[in-house]
Amino acid sequence: MRAPELEADFPGLLSAAYEVTSPQDPKYNCIAFAVGDLNHFWYDANVRGYYWPPDEPSADTLEGWLRVFAIHGYAETDNDSLEPLFEKVAIYAGSEGPKHVARQKASGLWTSKIGKGRDIEHAGLAALEGVLFGRVVKIMKRPCKDGKRVLESGTA
Amino acid sequence: MGSSVLPFLFKELNQRPDHWLVALNAITGQDPAPIGSTFEEAVAAWLDWGRRHGYLG
Numbered sequence: 001m002r003a004p005e006l007e008a009d010f011p012g013l014l015s016a017a018y019e020v021t022s023p024q025d026p027k028y029n030c031i032a033f034a035v036g037d038l039n040h041f042w043y044d045a046n047v048r049g050y051y052w053p054p055d056e057p058s059a060d061t062l063e064g065w066l067r068v069f070a071i072h073g074y075a076e077t078d079n080d081s082l083e084p085l086f087e088k089v090a091i092y093a094g095s096e097g098p099k100h101v102a103r104q105k106a107s108g109l110w111t112s113k114i115g116k117g118r119d120i121e122h123a124g125l126a127a128l129e130g131v132l133f134g135r136v137v138k139i140m141k142r143p144c145k146d147g148k149r150v151l152e153s154g155t156a
Numbered sequence: 157m158g159s160s161v162l163p164f165l166f167k168e169l170n171q172r173p174d175h176w177l178v179a180l181n182a183i184t185g186q187d188p189a190p191i192g193s194t195f196e197e198a199v200a201a202w203l204d205w206g207r208r209h210g211y212l213g
Contacts, residue, residue, distance in 0.1 A: 026174050027195040039194040047181045048189035049198025 016127035022119035033113035034103045036150035065098045074140035082108040088141045094134030166206035173199045
């Protein structure tokens, strides 16, 4: 089922295959979803209920986001192609800094938590590029742990 | 935005849990959730705080 309100915010979805895969849920954000945490909103708000790795650069900086994924074993790579033994994330940024991160599934589709809203699966990273999220600026990858990917029950 | 909006914020938080926690912290100076709380746990702690302080029926 298509979501016109999402297509209005992300015109790239108009020409992309996508599927809404969860109801709205404010408990976690895109970074949390990318690392597999569905219980915390990852941001350095300095208020309990929010989480940001201690002593790391601000959540408002690309450096901060790169550090989050480095802590989780990711390293920068130069392509978004599906590599069966590797998990990949793609960080979007605009002129004001990082805006979004998507995670690649074993199928090759990407999955994203849209702010405080819903999760979606989308074919291709360009589907979410635009005014709100900017463009993809970094791709990072890490070996699948025990052949598994974050929040996926199958093996790579 | 001062303490006069607290009843509204707590009502909203109770009906539609959302990211009012930063505003509540800024207005009250409090942070009633335990260290390490999840977002849900923090919302519950704030609602309890709001009830105890008369901002939520």
